Amino acid sequence: MxxxxxxxxxxxxxxxxxxxxxxxxxxxxxxxxxxxxxxxxxxxxxxxxxxxxxxxxxxxxxxxxxxxxxxxxxxxxxxxxxxxxxxxxxxxxxxxxxxxxxxxxxxxxxxxxxxxxxxxxxxxxxxxxxxxxxxxxTKKGKAFNVRTEESMGGDQGVVVAEIVRQYSDSVSGMKNVAYTTDEYFISKKDSVADYHLQTRVAKLIQGETRRVVTGPIVMKIYNVTTPLVLPFSYLPLGTDRSTGLLMPSFGERESVGFYIEGAGIYLPLGDYMDLSLTGDIYTKGSYGLHAVSQYKKRYKFLGNFRLDWEKRVTGIKGLPSYSTGKIYRVYWSHSQDTKANPNFRFAANVNFSSSKYYRNSINNLNSLNGDILTNTTSSSISLNKTWPGTPFSASMTLRHSQQMNASRDQANPVTLNLPQFTLNMNRIYPFAPRTGTKKGLFQNLNFSYNFNLSNTIYTNDEDFFSKKMFDNMKNGAEHVININTGTTIFNYFPLNFSAGYREVWSLKSLRRYYDNAQNKVIDEEVNGFNTFRVFNISTNTQTTLYGQLNFGTNEDNKLIKAIRHVITPSVGFSFTPDFSKDFWGYYSNYIDKEGNEIMYSRFSNGIYGGPSRGLSQSLNFSLDNNLELKVRSRNDSTSVKKIKIFDYLNINASYNFASDSMKLSPISMRGATRILDNKMTLNYGATINPYRMIVNNANPNGLLVNQIGGFTISNYNFNTSYSIGNSTFGERKMDFDRRGRVRQDVYYFDKNDYAQFLMPWNVNFGITHNVSRTGAGKTRKSTSLNLNGTISPTPYWRISANTNFDLQTGKVSYTTINFNRDLRSFNINFSMVPFGQYKTWNFFVGIKANFLSDALKYEERNFNTNLSDF
CATH class of the missing domain: 2.60.450 (lipopolysaccharide transport protein A fold)
Known part of the structure; x- marks a missing residue:
């Protein structure tokens, strides 16, 4: 009781x-x-x-x-x-x-x-x-064999102490203290932790920030003492951030010598920001500095910043293989929470680096993650503003794009938009009724407006931030107005009308002439405000036709029950004037060295291009098809299922009545078909040239003549991908009563005490095939096979690989293999590029706990030394 x-x-x-x-x-x-x-x-x-x-x-x-x-x-x-x-x-x-x-x-x-x-x-x-x-x-006390759960660096762990003395309401002393994040020890599934950090004395200080100050700390794995010792530690509890040293990794590579990488310090900066400062040093003279910062304010914004600067020294000074160079990279990502201000948003994604960064970084894990194949990088910083209750919105954007890994004697092109301003007015219906549906051409009439202002710089990495870079600056503005309306005729044919108006402003125009003294054509920029205006009109209509051919009823024994064909034809007409006429004043002429008069656009060097040349009166037509069968089900003779011959098959072409010759454009086709119970999709496409082509000694590359009848395939392509795994061939069930304990609880055990495990595996493959033909009958082909897959031979092993195989040349291009082992609180990872120009490997052992992942690790790397010099 x-x-x-x-x-x-x-x-x-x-x-x-x-x-x-x-x-x-x-x-x-x-x-x-x-x-x-x-x-x-x-x-x-x-x-x-x-x-x-x-x-x-x-x-x-x-x-x-x-x-x-x-x-x-x-x-x-x-x-x-x-x-x-x-x-x-x-x-x-x-x-x-x-x-x-x-x-x-x-x-x-x-x-x-x-x-x-x-x-x-x-x-x-x-x-x-x-x-x-x-x-x-007195708020004082003493306890023996203490155990409590504590959060350190955002990771849940357990503190065990032999003796704890509480000196006051806010200060406690501990003796023979151990800390671990082993989840099995925390949940008491195991009485021995796979690792723990041990110190003889520690002090816990309560208050607004709970923190622990310790004496020397040693790491033990399964109670075996390791060489990893820290002289002291200061750890805030219950937070995801703590000041401390970042332990380096060690190793040796032939090209740079022995090295220490990743040594540094971690610093929380206030409540919303942190900073990691690390450095790398190599015995042959190379070194690198890295700064990484993350910041976050809940319901406001989050982002991260990284700066890498490296000096690479390879080879021995005085020998031909000796080379030096400096590379850098700046990365910044910022995103705003939508709750902060839904009508005003700021975002940034900056990735700017020296052109050889991805290829020649000293700390070059880019080989393992595939970044070494990066050919282009881009950046953007944007401000976006919307006005609620109005159709208007505006944006201001700074953009950067850069090509990487050009050949040694070429510069890498860089394009900058500083800035690009856009003002948009969404589609409005000024004559539509406030309630109810819109009827007729007048009520469906709508307008949209777009204004673009851009300042663009075309340069390269060698001229970056030089005077020559700013000399290549181009700017201009563009107004675009679109007008649309539509109605339905005969209840089945939706008819649409549209018109477009475009006006371009420029502060420079082009003057082209032939210079006899230099024996070449000279392009000269002429300062001054210039503008051109273009417009076009178009109309189109479409409908849908259904056809079905039945071969029997659902009750009979016929395999094919019906064929269903859905056709969606579309016909349209567009008109664009010839803006090269003298009436418009947009084109000029110059005399070449042979005395021929050559026409050119005075706006062709502008960022928005020049007005179109030639009259266009085009009839555009397309035909969309969907074909499927209704067949008897194999599993149930009384039921049927649908099989799609192709999901879609689109055919497009146009006919320009205003053209002098070859009025019919090439016919393009594209389609998709799903097979193997819709698990595999085939995508295909082709371009058909309707005109005859003559190939002779005078025209070895082929000459098209204005005569329909050739209908030759100029190019075609198809691609597909498919995935198979352990469930592809039927699911296997574990009909065993007994399971293991602790780490063995993922296994079932049969009556003979053998462990049973459903080994997950997955293989994905994709094939891409492209063929293009020239007029001379020459054919260029490219066929590639991409394979990637994963397998877990045991619950705690994971093996993955990725490769690309060129079926035309028979060569394997880029291949990566990864081995990962889960050791409760630890991860072991071995990654490698086994062959090729970027051959390398990396071995890593690290603890899972976030706040210890940088401090408690072992990493060893080996890199291929045959990388290009700077």
Whole structure:
């Protein structure tokens, strides 16, 4: 039977006159007090008691005894004591009325071993002990064999200490302390942690920021001491950030010598930002510096910044193989939370580097992740503004694009937009009714407007930020107005009309002439405001036709039940004037060295190009097709299923009535078909030339003549991809009753005690085939096969690989292989590029815990030395 007593002031008076015989019975129990060895280790009352010890205390237990003579209360079995924000749970609790000491011991077995710890909870923090004594007046105490869960660096872990002394409400000392993030030890599935950090002494400081200061720390793996020792540590608890040293990796490579990489320091900068500063040093003279920062403010923004600067020295000075060079990279990413301001957004994605960065970085893991094949990089910084309740929006963007890895004697092109401004007006219907559907051409009439202003620089990495770079600056503005309307005729034919107007402003125009002295054509830029205006009109209509041919009913035994064909024809007409006419004044002429008059556009060097040349009166037509079969199901003779011959097959062409010859354009076709129960898709396309081509000695490359009838395929292509895995050939079930324990719980065991495991695997392959033909009958082909897959031969092993094979040349291009082993709290990873120009490997052992991932690791690398010089 459980007793529950709430002690008030009146209860204290009652206890003073408690039956003497009952107190004598409790004297015998107190004489066997197992906590007597630690009674004298806690200081007596040194802080004046305000309202008395027992005025706000509650307790429950299976048995409860009071001793008025010696003034203590004894609680036995399932004992619980609550005092202010403090809660104690134990098998044995003794409370001293006058001194304020509380003694607690966990449950013991017949041999005296603690089998259930006592639990101390304060401010929501739970701590397990074998035994402890605590003084509620002085806030001091002492505990033995302590275990509590703590969050360090955002990772959940367990702290175990042999002895803990609480000196005050905010300071505790610990002796023989161990910390681990082993999830099996945390969940008590295993009594031995796979690793732990151990220190002889530590101090826990409470407050707004809970933190631990320790003496020397040594790392142990399965209780085996390792050489990894830190002289001290300072760790904030319950946070995802802590100041500390970043441990380096070591190794040796032929091209740069012995090295230390990644040594540095981690610094939290306020509440929203951090900074990592690391360096690399190599015995042959190379070195690198790296700065990485992350920042985040909840519901506002987040981002990260990285700066890499390296000096690479390869070879031995004085020998032909010796080379030096400096490379750098700046990366910045910023995104704004949509909740911060939905009508104004700022975003950035900057990736700017020297042209040889991805290829020649000293710390070159780019080979393993494929970045070494990077050919272009781009950056953008944008501001976007919308005005609620209006159709208007605006954006301001800074852009950068750069080609990488040009040949040694060429510069890498760089394009900059500084800036690009855009003002948009979404489509509006000025004559549409406020409610109901729009009817007729007038109500469906709509307008949209777009204004672009751009300042563009075309340069290269050698001229970057030089005067020559700014001399190549081009700028201009563009207005675009689109007008659309439509209606439906005869209930089946939607008819659309559209017109477009485009006006371009430029501060420069082109003057072209032939210079006899230099014997070449000269392009000269003429300063001054210039503008041109172009427009076009078009109309189109389409409909959908359905056709079905039935071969029987669902009840008969025929395999094919029906064929269904859906055709969507579309016909349109567009008109664009010839803006090269003298009437418009957009084109000029010059005389070449042969005396021929050559026409050119005065706006052809502008960033928006020049007006089109030639009259266009084109009839555009397309035909979209969908064909499918309805067949008898193999599994159920009474049911049917649909099989698509092709998901779509589109045919497009145009006929220009205003053209002098070859009015019919090449016919393009593209389509897609799904096979193997819709698990594999074939995409295909082709271009057909409708005109005849003559190939002779005078025209070895072929000459098209204005005569329809050739209909030769000038190019075609197809690609497909398919994925197979362990579920492709039917699922396997684990019909076994017994499973393993601890790390073996992922296995089932059969009656012969063999482990059974559903080994997951997956293989993806893709084929791309392109063929193009010239007029002389020459054919260029390219066929590539890409393979990638993963397999887990055991639950904690994962092997993955990726390769690309050129079927035309029979060569393997880029291949990567990765091996990963999960060791509970550790990961082992081995990655390699086994052959080719970028042959390399990397071996890494690291702890999973985020705040220890940089400090506790081993990494070794080997890189191919045959990289291009700077």
């Amino acid at each position: 459980k007793y529950k007593v709430k002690y008030k002031i009146i209860v204290i008076i009652f206890l003073l006159i408690w039956d003497f015989t009952k107190s004598q019975s409790q004297d015998s129990i107190a004489g066997n007090n197992p906590s007597k060895a630690i009674l004298d280790t806690v200081a007596t009352d040194t802080i004046p008691q305000r309202n008395g010890f027992l005025d706000v205390i509650e307790s429950t237990s299976d048995e409860q005894y009071q001793n008025a003579k010696e003034r203590f209360t004894l609680l036995l079995r399932n004992a619980v004591v609550t005092y202010t924000d403090l809660k104690i749970e134990a098998d044995y609790i003794k409370m001293m009325w006058d001194s304020g000491n509380i003694y607690a011991i966990g449950k013991k077995d017949s041999t005296g071993k603690i089998v259930e710890p006592s639990i101390f909870t304060q401010n929501g923090k739970k701590v397990e002990y074998n035994s402890f004594v605590y003084n509620v007046k």
